[in-house]
Amino acid sequence: ALAALRRRYPRLEVTVFEEQSSAELDRLCGKGVLDLALMAACERTPADAHRLGEEEFVVVLGDGCAQLAADRVELRDLGGEPWVRFDRDSALDGVLLSVLRKNDLAPVTAARVSQTATAVRWAAHGLGVTLVPASAVPQGYEHLVRPASPAVFQPVIAVLRQEAGPAETALLELLREENWSESRSPSASGSASLSAVS
Template sequence: MAATLRQFEYLVTVVDTGSFTRAAELLHVTQPALSHQVRALEKAVGGPLLERLPRAVRLTPMGRAVLPHARAALADAERLRAAARQAAGLAGGELELATVYSVSLGILPPVLRAWRAAHPGVRIRLREFAHAEELRAAMAAGQADVAVGTPPGEWEGPIRELGVEEFLLVLPAGEAGETGEAGEATPDVRVPLADLAGRDWVHYAPGNGLADLLDAACAEAGFRPRVAVRTEQTAAAPLLAAAGLGPALVPANIVPAGFDGLVRRPEPPVRRPLVAYTRTRPDALTAAFVELLSRRACLLPEHVAGLLSPDGAS
């Protein structure tokens, strides 16, 4: 007996809700019917997939192996349905996009605005992850059509290079700079990271990929950053730094317009490549989005470039 898409949907829903009762409510089926279909799936694959605990369920080793394939099968089926609807002129379909938090804050909003203007009938489902490894795992499990982030290791699918993302230092206004004869600060757009070794930093929460990046950049400069505060929200880092809690290392594209903190380039530079990647050759909808992304992704916005200029406001 072969497994069915309905059985895959039931398994995924039980895992995502953590409960047969909640899954049955969400799927609008009775709990006995749900349990029967899960047992049928277990019979089809040749072993138990879920361990039924008193107040929860847990995947068995076989369940952990089967789950990514179940998610991928459901995603493929949804794409098939969307393509059929689109060909029939019934709908524009849906694009499932996955990325890391910092990219969703800085690079994606203008790209999605342009996409929406060009394809108003296409729905976007955005999934955000704290770390590039989580993003890669979700993409491999079939949770999205395209991922935008750093290059995934040992990836067999297509990869499209988008460019190199630059990271900048944020400090309170007036803190850095050389003082001229008139007592005014002379802008210096580069600050050696080693000069900030004794400072307390605005850091990122454990599990956030930017926490690893900051630690690696400081280690290269010969020190380990002391922590003044850790934030789970990437967008909060430049604001906390500008408020005087300590220096922050942030992606250039998340610095907001009208920002009143001091923005400087670190020395040595801190950069990371960004790519868009898919599991297989992208369909027409996904390919169109990747093409637009490659043309419209702005890695150093004009207002940030102005802050870095010796003639700029900072």
């Protein structure tokens, strides 16, 4: 979507803030620097938000893990595993905690990170398992990714600033063209579950 936007507006400069905490997102909103935000649904989702679809979350396992032999990872089989988690105030950590609680699992935290790519790398090196949006898996780690069972999907929500300009409106339309509802390929990259474009 950003590549298509850039072709349409070749002089446009885009700044992406990835995986911001709620407090940081509020600060950026207060400064008026956010033109469009992509996020999962939450209790504070604005009434004028645009639902784009859903994205699948996947489990990332360490190289050599026996569970890589399966097509899907049973979440209940991860009891007692250490987890690479996200900052306490991040949307991703909220998703992870919710999934673990729904599957009667207590998280054993091995480490906390702020970026999905770091979580994937650390899980790949055996620090613990992690759960990330399929589109956030960096190239080269696809072989360590498995869909979860039961499947984990989260809505993808876009919020435009009031009085959005033509570039922001065009980006929203390009994002709507993405096929969010299909299971996304773990080799896809460049999407964040909480990001903002300025």
